[in-house]
Amino acid sequence: MDPVLSLKDVQPTPFWLDDPARPQAHSALVGDARCDLLVVGGGYSGLWTALIAKERDPSLDVVLIEGKEVGWAASGRNGGFCAASLTHGLGNGLDRWPDELERLEHLGAKNLQAIEDSVRRYGIDCDWERTGEIDVATEPYQLNDLHELAELAKKFGADCEVLDTDAMRAQVNSPTYLGGFWDKDGVAMVNPAKLAWGLKQACLDQGVRIFEHTVATDIAESGTGMAVRTTYGRVFARRVALGTNVFPSLVRRVRPYVVPVYDYALMTEPLSAEQLASIGWQNRQGLGDSANQFHYYRLSADNRILWGGYDAIYNFGGKVRAEYDQRPQTNRTLATHFFQTFPQLEGLRFTHAWGGAIDTCTRFSAFFDTAYQGKVAYAAGYTGLGVGATRFGAEVMLDLLGGEQTERTALEMVRRKPLPFPPEPVRWAGIELTKWSLDRADHNAGRRNLWLKTLDRLGLGFDS
Structure with a gap:
């Protein structure tokens, strides 16, 4: 069967956001407001910042503004891989911060557990599954890399296992698999939109004031605090945390450090019991292959397969535009690769196709800083691993805004920024x-x- 036939009825919308349980948006801010802390951005970064600020000090008056709706951008359209790594993997961390990698791994594991604890504490129904992730080898040369990764991971106490061809195919069955590396505890699978919506409700329950459809257009000092101009008014705040990530920062000097790279995904219809049995996957891990141009994929709660990655598209000029959210040629490529990986699923159809912008920086992991004499903090540059790391970034921003010397703020990773991207062309x-x-x-x-x-x-x- 021609793989393109599987796209016949595909809907051009993110699967996670196509949910009748999607909450109603809150009203826009009209007029002026005052608060202790203003959080700009209603994705994971902003939501965690607002929630943790209230956990640290319930008396704090916190306002969160979002330009569209909470969770509509990267936080509601990613693959749902919530990883412990703060450094975009052990290899990247070892290359950049070898002297503090052990501490970063410890903080990352602690951060992932804190997310799981928050999901339970606030009763967030987001299909949380701590099943881990398998890096799959599909070419012989990749096997050595997986063995090296396993040796490194074990040095840092990871619960992991190297899988030979038979063991790999016993976990998930594909004729393309030659082996794998299973990180059993360092990654959880989650419904990303439900996580964002659950964090929104947790923020509201703690007294955070949330305004959606409220675009922040400008920032300036105002007395001893800051003033942020919005669509229909202004917010005066003692401190401001920017969680805008891929979107142009209100602090203009940050903009050269981040570029939007578009990533795309497909979602299948639910697999029948026979189809699921043909590929195994009883342990429901997330999977990713080991090429530079890689695929990531996982099962949803209703046994669909999300299949994404491979193409990473940067559009000249670095704009974030709605028309970039769809790319039919990438859909065709992804569908072709899907059936090469799982030929036993021939005839399965895709129901949803979508894309979104990743806030990419030159070191592949988040960077942090302050502006306006410490009254504004920001975190950005998560480069596709923000589902988990944004909570850590929220803690860092709050530490910086409070002028606190903590284990986090002492990190070289926090104290130094990556190299900026050059201008066009x-x-x-x-x-x-x-x-x-x-x-x-x-x-x-x-x-x-x-x-x-x-x-x-x-x-x-x-x-x-």
Whole structure:
């Protein structure tokens, strides 16, 4: 069967957001408001910041504003992989912060557990499953990399297992699999939109005032605090936390550090019992293959398969636009690769196709800082691993706004920022050359060309 036939009835909308239980949006802010802490952005970053601020000090008056609806952007359309890693994986962390990687791993594990504890404490119904993730080898050269990753992970106390071909196919059955590395405890699967909506309700229950359809357009000092101009008014706050991530920061000097890279995903119809039996997957782990241009995939609560990744698209000029959320040529590519991986599922159809922008920075993991003499804090640059790490980023922003010296603020990862991206057209040319080089490496047993080696030496280290 031609894989494109599986897209015949696909809906161009994020599966997670296509939910009758989606909560009603709150009214926009009209006129002026005053508060102790203003949080800008209603994704995970902003929601965690508002919630933790109230947990630390219930008397704090916290306002959260969101330009559209809570969870509509990356937080409601990602794959739902909630990872402990704060560094975009052990390899990236070892390359950049070898002296503090043990501490970062400890903080990451503690952060993931805190998310799970919050899900339970606030009764958030988000299909939370602590099933782990398997990195899959589909080419012989990738097996050595997985063994090296396992040795490194075990040094940091990870609960993990290396799977040979038979053991891998006993977990999930595909003729393309040669082996795998199963991180059993460091990743949870979650319905990302339900997590965002649950955090929204938790914030409301703790007394956070939330205004949706309220775009922040400008920020300036006002007396001893800050004033943020919005669609229909202003908010005067003693402190401001910016959780806008991929969208242009109100602090203009931050903008060169982040570019929007578009990622795409498909969701299948629910698998029958026979179809599910044909691939196994009884332990419901998240999966990702080990190429530079990789796929990530997982089961939903109703046994659909989310299949995403591979293409990572940067559009010249670095704009975030609704028309970029759909890319039919990528849908065709993803569908083709899906049936190459699971030929036994021929005839299965996709019901949803969507994309979204990832806040990418040159070190692949979040960076942090303050502005306006410490009255404004921001975190950005999560590069696709923000479902878990945004909670850590919220803690960092609150530490910085409070002027606190903590274990988090002492980290080199927190104290230093990545290299900014160059202006156009150099930015676009550099990203395109990097993508081409990564594709070449995937088709050349992983061997990195001169361009990639140069980036490695400069500390840019594009590896995915």
